[in-house]
Amino acid sequence: MLSRPNQYLKLFITIAISLALTACAAPRPNLAIPSTPPPPLALKSQPRVALVLGGGGARGMAHVGVLKVLQEEQIPIDLIVGTSAGSIVGALYADKVNAYKVQHVLMETGLGDLLDITPSLQGPVSGYGLQNFLLHHLRARTFGQLKIPLVAISTDLKTGQTVAISSGPIAPAINASASVPPIFQPVHLYGHTLIDGGFVDLVPVDVAKHYAPEVIIAVNIVPDIPRQMPTGKLGVYDRAYVLSDARFANFNEAGADIVLHPYVGQAGLFDSSDKQPLFKAGEMAAQRALPQICALLKAKNIPSKCS
Numbered sequence: 001m002l003s004r005p006n007q008y009l010k011l012f013i014t015i016a017i018s019l020a021l022t023a024c025a026a027p028r029p030n031l032a033i034p035s036t037p038p039p040p041l042a043l044k045s046q047p048r049v050a051l052v053l054g055g056g057g058a059r060g061m062a063h064v065g066v067l068k069v070l071q072e073e074q075i076p077i078d079l080i081v082g083t084s085a086g087s088i089v090g091a092l093y094a095d096k097v098n099a100y101k102v103q104h105v106l107m108e109t110g111l112g113d114l115l116d117i118t119p120s121l122q123g124p125v126s127g128y129g130l131q132n133f134l135l136h137h138l139r140a141r142t143f144g145q146l147k148i149p150l151v152a153i154s155t156d157l158k159t160g161q162t163v164a165i166s167s168g169p170i171a172p173a174i175n176a177s178a179s180v181p182p183i184f185q186p187v188h189l190y191g192h193t194l195i196d197g198g199f200v201d202l203v204p205v206d207v208a209k210h211y212a213p214e215v216i217i218a219v220n221i222v223p224d225i226p227r228q229m230p231t232g233k234l235g236v237y238d239r240a241y242v243l244s245d246a247r248f249a250n251f252n253e254a255g256a257d258i259v260l261h262p263y264v265g266q267a268g269l270f271d272s273s274d275k276q277p278l279f280k281a282g283e284m285a286a287q288r289a290l291p292q293i294c295a296l297l298k299a300k301n302i303p304s305k306c307s
Contacts, residue, residue, distance in 0.1 A: 026116035026128035029135055031169050037190040041149055041166030043211060047078035048302045050213035052205050052256060053086025054249065055198030056221035057180070057269030058278070060085025061106060062262040065282025066219050068099040073290065074305040075297065080150045081164075081208045083197035085221070087152040087177040088134075091170055094148040095138045105137050107275055123185040130178065131171035143167045152177040153197035153204045157186055162201045163194060180269065203252040203259075214300050217293065218256035219282070222249040223266050258292055260285040 051070070053063045063086060070077065082090035092102045116129030140146045143166055151166040154176040165173040168190075176187035176194035187194045201207065203220050225246060230236050253259050262281040267274050294306035 026118070026126065026132055028126075028128050029131045029171055031131075031135075031141075031171060033169055033172060033189070035190075037165075038167040040164070041143065041151060043079070043149060047149075047211055047213035048300070049075060049077050049215045049217065049297075050079040050081060050208040050211060051077045051090075052203060052208050052216060052218040052253075053080065053082040053090050054203035054218070054220050054222070054253075055084030055086055055178075055196065056223075056264070057085050058271045058274070059221040059223065059262075059264045059267050059269075060089050061275045061278035062221050062264055062282030062285070063089040063219055064093075064099060064103050064106060065262070065279040065284070066260060066286040067093055067102065067282075068279075069283055069286035069290070070217075071099045072305075073294075074303075075293065076302065076304065077148055079208065079211055079213060080148055081153065081204050082150065082177070083153040083201055083204050084178045084180070086219070087150075087174050087197070088130075090150050091134065091146070091152070091174050092137060094146040094150040095140050097147050103279065107279075109133070111270060111272055118185070120185050123182050125184045127175040127179055127184050127187060131175050134171045134174055138170060140170060142169055143173070146170070151204075151207055153201050153207060154179070154187070154192075154194040155197055155199045155201075157193040157195050160200060162197070162204070162207065163192055164204075164207050165189075201252055202249045203256075205253055205256045209255055214302065215258070215296055216256045217258045217260065217289075218253045219260045219262070219285075220249050220253050221262060221264050221282075222246050223264055226266060257296060258289055260289050 080090040080094055113133050114130050115125050118126035151164050152173045154163045156163050172189055176189055177197045179187050180196045203218050205218050208216050225242055230239050262285040264281055297304050
């Protein structure tokens, strides 16, 4: 999520160059989208462990490192709730249930595989490139076909309310969850005009709590606050909003049983050069939290390798 005009300028420059070098117009996916919202997710039983994956663009690679550790420790994940990058990683994992495969897919993915040029007054990227990427890498086409239940979080541009999508076609819902303005155009879905979920629910623990899981593990990938104090006015403005975003994310993550904070540095939303360090950051964050996770699972009689 971005809210800083100075960062928007930097982002525009980065995206403009990337689009010019790598992206092209993408065909509209051939998907049957119902005109009214399909019935929301109804779980057959209470989830043992819900995993909440926060928004953060390219920093979402840290989520994959977390998933790798949880998978190795055979920690059951019965529900995934994701915002923006968290919904993309969540969809890939809910489909494959294999962190190594998700890691391989994302390590081999560049900006040109996700972005497309479809000029509009509302933004240069339609999101069709992202949808086609998902259709190529997911076996499931609808939420009901995923191996792990998934909820994708977006924001209603008209009302400012959280919109949680858990049924129907996956690709447009994830597109909506990750539609960062002014780069991505809003997504018109089920009577809503939707943008990135991080604008209202950056770490959507509140949505996970609706399903009453026994344990909620949340992953917050908001960038670290720079140690060096700024000197110029734009630097001061940027830092003020970094502090605001961090506080906002901390508010959103309240209510989770365990919160992981991978050290993601100041990696940008579309910075694809730090994939391996970000992956390792997620891995290390999960490993640091393992004693706490294992103790909680044991107390709840939830089976895992570590408990």
